[in-house]
Amino acid sequence: xxxxxxxxxxxxxxxxxxxxxxxxxxxxxxxxxxxxxxxxxxxxxxxxxxxxxxxxxxxxxxxxxxxxxxxxxxxxxxxxxxxxxxxxxxxxxxxxxxxxxxxxxxxxxxxxxxxxxxxxxxxxxxxxxxxxxxxxxxxxxxxxxxxxxxxxxxxxxxxxxxxxxxxxxxxxxxxxxxxxxxxxxxxxxxxxxxxxxxxxxxxxxxxxxxxxxxxxxxxxxxxxxxxxxxxxxxxxxxxxxxxxxxxxxxxxxxxxxxxxxxxxxxxxxxxxxxxxxxxxxxxxxxxxxxxxxxxxxxxxxxxxxxxxxxxxxxxxxxxxxxxxxxxxxxxxxxxxxxxxxxxxxxxxxxxxxxxxxxxxxxxxxxxxxxxxxxxxxxxxxxxxxxxxxxxxxxxxxxxxxxxxxxxxxxxxxxxxxxxxxx
Numbered sequence: 377x378x379x380x381x382x383x384x385x386x387x388x389x390x391x392x393x394x395x396x397x398x399x400x401x402x403x404x405x406x407x408x409x410x411x412x413x414x415x416x417x418x419x420x421x422x423x424x425x426x427x428x429x430x431x432x433x434x435x436x437x438x439x440x441x442x443x444x445x446x447x448x449x450x451x452x453x454x455x456x457x458x459x460x461x462x463x464x465x466x467x468x469x470x471x472x473x474x475x476x477x478x479x480x481x482x483x484x485x486x487x488x489x490x491x492x493x494x495x496x497x498x499x500x501x502x503x504x505x506x507x508x509x510x511x512x513x514x515x516x517x518x519x520x521x522x523x524x525x526x527x528x529x530x531x532x533x534x535x536x537x538x539x540x541x542x543x544x545x546x547x548x549x550x551x552x553x554x555x556x557x558x559x560x561x562x563x564x565x566x567x568x569x570x571x572x573x574x575x576x577x578x579x580x581x582x583x584x585x586x587x588x589x590x591x592x593x594x595x596x597x598x599x600x601x602x603x604x605x606x607x608x609x610x611x612x613x614x615x616x617x618x619x620x621x622x623x624x625x626x627x628x629x630x631x632x633x634x635x636x637x638x639x640x641x642x643x644x645x646x647x648x649x650x651x652x653x654x655x656x657x658x659x660x661x662x663x664x665x666x667x668x669x670x671x672x673x674x675x676x677x678x679x680x681x682x683x684x685x686x687x688x689x690x691x692x693x694x695x696x697x698x699x700x701x702x703x704x705x706x707x708x709x710x711x712x713x714x715x716x717x718x719x720x721x722x723x724x725x726x727x728x729x730x731x732x733x734x735x736x737x738x739x740x741x742x743x744x745x746x747x748x749x750x751x752x753x754x755x756x757x758x759x760x761x762x763x764x765x766x767x768x769x770x771x772x773x774x775x776x777x778x779x780x781x782x783x784x785x786x787x788x789x790x791x792x793x794x795x796x797x798x
Contacts, residue, residue, distance in 0.1 A: 406461050410454035415641070436498040443494040449487045455479040465727050477532050485525040492518050512566035512614070515597035519559065562598040565615040575600065575617060580625040586612050588622075633716040634749045635739030640760060641732040641769040642698060654768065658700055662724040663707035664688040671695060671703075701767040702735065705760065709739050714752035716742040732772035 429437035440446070454551055462469045486591035496514045499505050531538040539743035575592055581602060581693055582589045590604035600617060602610045628634055650658070657669045675693045678684075684692035706723045709715050719740040741752045764771050 393677065400708070402461075402464050406458065406464070409456050409461075412666065413453045414450070414456055417453050418447065422446050422450060426614070436494075439497045439501075440494050443490050443497065445487065445490050445494055447759065448483070448490050452480055452483045452487075455483065461664065474532055474535070478529055481525055481529050481532065485522060489518055490520050492521075506578055509577055509595045510572055511595060512562060512570075512597040516559075516563050531603070558598050558615075561615040562596075565613075565618045566595070566597060568618055569595070569614070575624060576626070581622050582618075582625070583612060583620070583622040585620060586610055586616065589611055628743050631719075631740075632744065633719045633742060634744045636739050636741065636749075636753050637739055637751065638757065639726065639734040639736035640757075640764070641772040642735055642764075643732050643772045645769060646770040647696060647698045647733070648768060649689055649699060652699055654697065655695065658767075661704065663711065664700065664704055667703045668695075696731070697767045697769055698735075701764065701769055704763075705735070705737065705769070708759070709737070709756070712752075712756065714741055714743070714748075714755070716740045 392734060426441060429441055455476050459473055459480070462472040462476065465472060494513050496511055499510055507704060513676070527538050544769070575581060577592050577595060579592045580590065581592060583602075588602040588604065588610040590602050590610070592600060592602035592607075593603050595614070598614060600612045600614055602612060655668060655672065658664045659787055672695070675695070679686060679692040681694065686692055686694075702723050702725070706721065708715065709721050711724070715721065716739075720738060721740075722736075722738040724736050724738065728734075741749050743749065743752070
């Protein structure tokens, strides 16, 4: 840049004016070089790189472009040029070099952060990312780089060795532990969650303490993001999944069946032995004909073998309407297209209580989707509620307003009949 001074001096200008003019011209010239270099790097070099990446068969190239990794790195070019020309201004060389290096460090940190995010995006394109998410580890690495970059930035500006700052950080370790408490807990929790395969992106988890009941959509260093059934988002601290209990429905989702565990309450006053008319009716039912024939033969052989007098109904063995109904439900489920026949199917009686005799269905649908599961379950119980009276059974419910009104009307009718007869 000395030739600028010489050129101005040859024009026989005032030396003091030459000094100021030369500084201005040098600044403008360096500025033009920086603008030109920035233009070349962004408009030419990056376009060439973008063209190569787009035309290549590399699947993750677009991810790097979307994260603008190369564009963010290009900002380092003007800083390098300014650093190279710092000797042009000897009086300010040290300050210019420090500012240029500080800018280079900041651009480097932004580049590293963008590169790590791009790496995480690339990793998420693989199926293993759902089982072993690495977002928490990426965030830890990012924090490490940011910490190192911050130390280098400060040491550069104050002109001291980074080791001097590191020695001072030891005294601030307690403060750092407090500041980064959640991050440290999240890191440990993330390692345990991943190592033990406790939760994955896409899992349906239930954690009432935090109001979470839905699908995991993101696992980060500090939080696990859950989208609930009503589309609200719940943030759960990562370490809470280690310290507190939660339910993961992944086993159900992977089993191919979703459990139905629900019962009917039968009015015990409607339970009775089957009459001949009832047996003749049941034998014509599709899901009961084989059962009735086999059971009647078995009962007849037992009673004949033990010479049981069936004139008294309590003697020996006999079919009951509740037993036949239970057999019907079992056969109905075994022939239902929505029930998984490779999993447990049980129709059982539970302990009698004030609501009647619970007749519980324990089975699994062959589709784990919520809407399909609810549809299959509803169809089954629609049918059972409708068919129970065909077996002479009543499903229990507490008296409603209509029941009380009917009782009052019946009582009034009896009073009127009594008055007329009187």
